[in-house]
Amino acid sequence: MPKFLLVLSLVILASCSRTVTRVEPATVIDLSGRWNDTDSRTVADKMIYDLFDSQTFKDYAKQLGRKPVIVVGPIRNKTSEHIDADNYVKKFEMVIHNSAIAEIVESGDFRDKLRTERTEQQDFASSATAKQFGKEIGADLMLFGEMTSETDTNNRKRVVNYITTLFLTDIETSKRIWYGQDEIKKLVKN
Amino acid sequence: MSDQQKVKRVDSKKFARTSAYVFLISIVMLLVTACASYYQKNFDFNHEFERGDLQQALTSLEKNSKQEQGRARFLYMVNNGLLLSILGRYEESNEYFEKAFLFGEDYHINYLNEAASYFTNPSVTTYHGEDHEHLMVLYFKALNYLKLNQHEEALVECRRLSIRLNQLNDKYNAEEKYQRDAFVNTLMGIVYQSDQDYNNAFIAYRNAVEIYQNDYAKMFGMQVPEQLKYDLINTAYWTGFQDEATKYKEQFGMQDYEPVKPDAELVFFWHNGLGPVKNEWSINFVIDPVANNGVVFSNPELGLAFPFQLEEDDHKKQSDLKKLQVFRVAFPRYVERPAYYNTGSLELDGKTYALELGEDVNKVAFYSLKKRMMQEFSKGLLRAAMKKVAEQSVRKEDEALGAVLGLVNAMTEKADTRNWQTLPHSIYYTRVPLKEGANAVALTLKADEEHATTHNFTYQVKKGQTLFHTFSSLESTNAPYRYY
Numbered sequence: 001m002p003k004f005l006l007v008l009s010l011v012i013l014a015s016c017s018r019t020v021t022r023v024e025p026a027t028v029i030d031l032s033g034r035w036n037d038t039d040s041r042t043v044a045d046k047m048i049y050d051l052f053d054s055q056t057f058k059d060y061a062k063q064l065g066r067k068p069v070i071v072v073g074p075i076r077n078k079t080s081e082h083i084d085a086d087n088y089v090k091k092f093e094m095v096i097h098n099s100a101i102a103e104i105v106e107s108g109d110f111r112d113k114l115r116t117e118r119t120e121q122q123d124f125a126s127s128a129t130a131k132q133f134g135k136e137i138g139a140d141l142m143l144f145g146e147m148t149s150e151t152d153t154n155n156r157k158r159v160v161n162y163i164t165t166l167f168l169t170d171i172e173t174s175k176r177i178w179y180g181q182d183e184i185k186k187l188v189k190n
Numbered sequence: 191m192s193d194q195q196k197v198k199r200v201d202s203k204k205f206a207r208t209s210a211y212v213f214l215i216s217i218v219m220l221l222v223t224a225c226a227s228y229y230q231k232n233f234d235f236n237h238e239f240e241r242g243d244l245q246q247a248l249t250s251l252e253k254n255s256k257q258e259q260g261r262a263r264f265l266y267m268v269n270n271g272l273l274l275s276i277l278g279r280y281e282e283s284n285e286y287f288e289k290a291f292l293f294g295e296d297y298h299i300n301y302l303n304e305a306a307s308y309f310t311n312p313s314v315t316t317y318h319g320e321d322h323e324h325l326m327v328l329y330f331k332a333l334n335y336l337k338l339n340q341h342e343e344a345l346v347e348c349r350r351l352s353i354r355l356n357q358l359n360d361k362y363n364a365e366e367k368y369q370r371d372a373f374v375n376t377l378m379g380i381v382y383q384s385d386q387d388y389n390n391a392f393i394a395y396r397n398a399v400e401i402y403q404n405d406y407a408k409m410f411g412m413q414v415p416e417q418l419k420y421d422l423i424n425t426a427y428w429t430g431f432q433d434e435a436t437k438y439k440e441q442f443g444m445q446d447y448e449p450v451k452p453d454a455e456l457v458f459f460w461h462n463g464l465g466p467v468k469n470e471w472s473i474n475f476v477i478d479p480v481a482n483n484g485v486v487f488s489n490p491e492l493g494l495a496f497p498f499q500l501e502e503d504d505h506k507k508q509s510d511l512k513k514l515q516v517f518r519v520a521f522p523r524y525v526e527r528p529a530y531y532n533t534g535s536l537e538l539d540g541k542t543y544a545l546e547l548g549e550d551v552n553k554v555a556f557y558s559l560k561k562r563m564m565q566e567f568s569k570g571l572l573r574a575a576m577k578k579v580a581e582q583s584v585r586k587e588d589e590a591l592g593a594v595l596g597l598v599n600a601m602t603e604k605a606d607t608r609n610w611q612t613l614p615h616s617i618y619y620t621r622v623p624l625k626e627g628a629n630a631v632a633l634t635l636k637a638d639e640e641h642a643t644t645h646n647f648t649y650q651v652k653k654g655q656t657l658f659h660t661f662s663s664l665e666s667t668n669a670p671y672r673y674y
Binding site: 018032034074076077078079080081082190 | 296298349352356360378389390393394396397429430431434
């Protein structure tokens with residue numbers, strides 16, 4: 001009986017405390033096997049490397065004679081998980097912005113908000129400070145993307161292959177300037 | 191040893207015994223009042239809620255506010271949340287639902303109470319909540335936010351639902367357990383769609399269809415709601431997934447369907463009837479000793495047999511167990527409250543929109559308990575065995591004290607009858623296209639061809655808006671409750 005009580009007390013002591021530990025964001029921690037922060041980071045790193053190395057992109061910029069302007073278009077998610085593409089697209093944008101190989105202009109909702117603000121400035125701001133219409137920088141390239149996944153399961157094993165594809169397309173000519181793809185394959189055993 | 195010392199020892203033994211009697215008798219007195227089921231204990235509230243006297247039910251809940259700190263605090267929070275939601279007090283409702291959600295997040299097993307439950311009954315533990323109850327917390331919370339027109343907050347609940355669904359999916363390895371929820375995926379799609387996030391809505395709808403086809407068809411005999419088929423094709427089309435839209439049109443035999451965006455929409459949820467109530471039932475078991483230090487608890491009538499292996503050095507426990515012969519063990523079971531209404535529909539401008547079954551909460555509850563009944567049997571038997579062994583050991587020392595303990599054990603033998611009893615029996619839904627301005631919609635609920643009731647609503651809507659409405663009919667049939 002005392003042995004039983006000792007074990008019980010140890011179990012109680014061990015189970016009643018919750019621990020929280022801060023870890024380095026780059027630490028790889030896989031719990032469920034689903035898409036996680038490590039995958040987002042891997043995709044962003046791989047894609048940036050692909051873009052920087054792309055000869056067609058360098059040729060395009062050289063021919064343009066200035067830094068190309070990029071607008072981010074839709075990144076479609078065809079997987080069965082709710083993955084927020086912003087997690088890696090924002091990283092991707094930030095590196096492009098900081099590396100000064102291209103300019104980025106706002107897209108989507110954010111651009112609409114700027115336009116609303118500009119419109120309101122015409123009525124409410126002083127004429128010296130009200131921003132003018134027609135001065136937005138038109139983008140040269142649009143970044144598109146798509147995420148797909150293939151899943152194979154058998155008993156307690158699951159293989160998921162996530163394929164992330166990003167491409168930059170010339171808005172004027174519809175010509176594809178750069179194409180990047182990254183695959184992440186995971187084997188999950190329950 | 192002197193006589194004086196001897197007298198002292200006898201006195202202290204007598205004192206200990208008397209104290210034990212007093213202690214046990216007090217427990218008996220306490221338990222006589224505590225042997226009612228959870229439903230019976232909260233009869234006033236349940237009765238008021240069932241007959242639709244919601245204000246009075248809320249007053250009854252408020253009177254028992256100390257329950258918020260008690261072992262069934264999860265139920266106190268969700269009952270408040272649900273009641274306030276029906277009363278249209280969405281913000282207050284969500285305060286309670288948030289507490290219930292956090293309770294589920296932070297819950298950890300109190301092993302001391304767990305251990306105590308093996309010597310008394312499971313009601314001494316904190317009620318954690320069933321899997322489907324935790325999903326329902328977020329379902330109601332998301333709906334409250336949608337009614338408050340707070341889409342960002344509703345999307346947060348959607349993301350939480352996604353995490354909860356993943357956790358549920360990872361929790362069980364065995365197949366044919368309730369580990370995926372089709373309706374919750376549908377709701378997520380509806381929320382994403384109302385935010386024009388068609389891509390995420392498509393993913394949620396596609397997952398929902400897959401679960402209805404593979405899990406719900408088998409487990410609950412349910413079909414994919416027609417509305418879900420339309421929503422899946424619409425969102426595939428609006429995301430730009432033409433191939434998928436064509437594929438699903440063919441799969442559903444809807445080749446001629448072309449998605450059209452209406453001016454505005456109404457998503458209508460009908461909460462029909464009341465979910466099941468947990469009750470208890472008892473089984474008598476016989477103990478048969480078998481070879482290799484084993485014993486088998488069996489009930490030949492029900493075809494149940496549970497072998498227990500005792501350790502080699504556990505001879506004492508084994509011999510105690512072998513003396514037990516017959517004992518009673520209590521287990522939980524659900525009792526259905528069959529809904530009075532069977533079908534519902536909405537009518538607008540001469541067109542009828544059928545309300546379709548999205549979630550049969552009653553069946554989900556029954557199925558979940560059925561699938562874990564083996565676990566419940568094992569827990570109940572272990573509890574009974576431990577109580578009996580304790581009783582036998584005491585009997586050896588003191589027959590009378592052992593008899594009192596036997597009485598206490600018999601009286602404390604009780605199943606955990608706690609569950610969320612204000613949930614609906616089943617949830618139906620449909621989507622109605624609205625035109626800008628005023629729309630007069632009639633809701634008709636039918637018990638059969640002769641018994642129907644109609645409610646009229648007028649919705650004022652702006653272009654591009656999605657309205658959300660829930661209607662709760664709490665009526666149950668007077669037919670005897672069904673046991674499963």
